[in-house]
Amino acid sequence: MPAARPPEVGARQAFFFDVDGTLLEIAATPSGVRVEEALIATIRRLHERTGGAVAFISGRNVADIDALFPGLRLPIAGQHGLERRDAAGALHHHVPQGVDWPGLKARIHTAFSDVEGLLLEDKGLSLAVHFRQQPALEGRVAETLQRLIAGTGDAVKLQPGKCVLEVKPAGRDKGTAIAEFMNEPPFSGRKPVFVGDDTTDEYGFRVVNEMGGDSVKVGEGKSAARWRLDDVQAVHDWLADILTASGR
Template sequence: MTSGHIRRPPDTEIDWAFFLDVDGTLLEIADQPSFVHVDTELLELVAQLHQLTGGAVALISGRSISNLEELLGALRLPLAGQHGLERRDAAGRLWIHAAPPEAKCAIREALLPVLARHSGLLLEDKGLTLALHYRRAPHLAAYAHRLMAQLMKEAGGGLELQKGKCVIELKPAGIDKGTAVAEYLTESPFRGRLPVFIGDDLNDEHGFAEVNRMGGISIKVGSGRSGAAYRLSGVAAVRRWLGGALKGRQ
C-alpha cells in the first residue's frame, strides 16, 4: 500500500464497468448507518450513469441488500451487500454465498452485556455479519477490536474480521468486495469492460486489488494508505467525476 499524492483518475467513459462503494464514497458518513441522507441528485446521477452504460453500474457495500434497497427507493440496479456475501446480478437473480454461521447467535448474546455497559457502542446485525460500531465512543476502539478478535477465536473457525472506519465486523471468511467484482465481471453487461472500483475504507482494498489485477481503474476516496492507483478528495469529488460521463449525453 502507498500513501502517495492525490493522482486524479482519467476522465470517465461510458463503456467502463463501474463498481461503487456507498458510505464515504457516494454518501457522507453519518454517526450511525441509519442517519445517512440520500439526496435526489445522487439518485439521478446513479440512474443516468446506469442507463448510459447499458446497466454496467453496481453498488458494492457493507450494508445489506435490503438496506440498500431502502436507500435507493425505486432505483433498481445490481447490488452486492455485506461485503459480497449477498449479490444481486443485472438479471435480478440473488446469490447468497454463506448462511449465518452457527456461532453468530452466541456471539450476539455475548455482546449484549457489553452494549449495556457501553452506550457508545452500537451492534448492527446485517443478517450474515455482525458489525460493532464505535464512532460515538472512539476511545473504545482498541477494546472493540480485542473483544471481536476474542469472540472470533472462541467461535472456532469459519469467520474473519473486517476492519472499517470506526467499525469492526465479524463475517464468514473468504468472500469480500473483490470477489464480488470478479463475479460481476463474468456476467453481462460487465463482461469485457474496463472495471472501475471506487471506495474509501479498508474493506474496499479487496476491490482495489481485484481491479488492479484486471488492469482496471482503482480509486481511493480521501486520505490514507491504499493500494488504489488514483485518488479523489471526497464524496463531492466522486460525484463530479462520475458526472463527467453524463456531459453532452443527457
C-alpha cells in the same frame, strides 16, 4: 500512492461504487445518512449509459441500500459480498458454515449490552460494532470480539472499517464480489472501475488492478488504488463530468 483525478472514461466501463464515504457523506449512525435526489438521478443516468453495468459494493445489506436509493434497484453486493443481487435480479447468499452464527451474535450482544456509546448493527450475515461516538473504546471492542470468535477457527474474521469492527464469515469480500459480477452480463467484457474510501475497499482495488481496471480511492491514506478523488463531493463532480462528456 494513488495518482491524481481519474482519467476520462469511455463507453465500455463497468462501474462499482462503495456507498458510505464514497457516494454519501458518513453520518454518526448508519441510519443518519442523506441521499439527495440529484445523486439518484446521476446514478440512474450512468446505469442507462452503460447498459446496466453499474453496481453498489457495500458493507450495508441489500435491503438497506434499496431503501436509500428508491426506484433504482441496481445490482448490489451487500455485507462485503456475503449477499449479492445480480443484474438479472437473482439473490446469492453465502451463509456461514460450521458456526453457530445466531449463538455467536447473541454472545456479542450480551458482551456489549451495558457499554454506552456503542451501536450494534445486525445485518443478517454479519454483525457490526460501531464506536464512532466513543473512539476510545476501539481497543476494548477489538479485544472482546477477538475473544468471542476465537473458537471459530478460520471460519469467522474481524473486518475493520472507519470507527467500526465487523464480525463476518471469512472468504468473501468486496474483491470477490466484483470478480463475480465481472463474469456476468452486462459487466463481462468491460473495464472495471471501482470507487471506495475505506480499508474494506482495498480488496476491491486489488482485484480491479489485476483486471487492468481503474481503482479510485476517495480521501486520504495509503492505498492500492491507482487514482484518487478528494472527497464525496469530488466523486459527484467526477460523475457529472462523465455524463456531460457522454452527452447524456
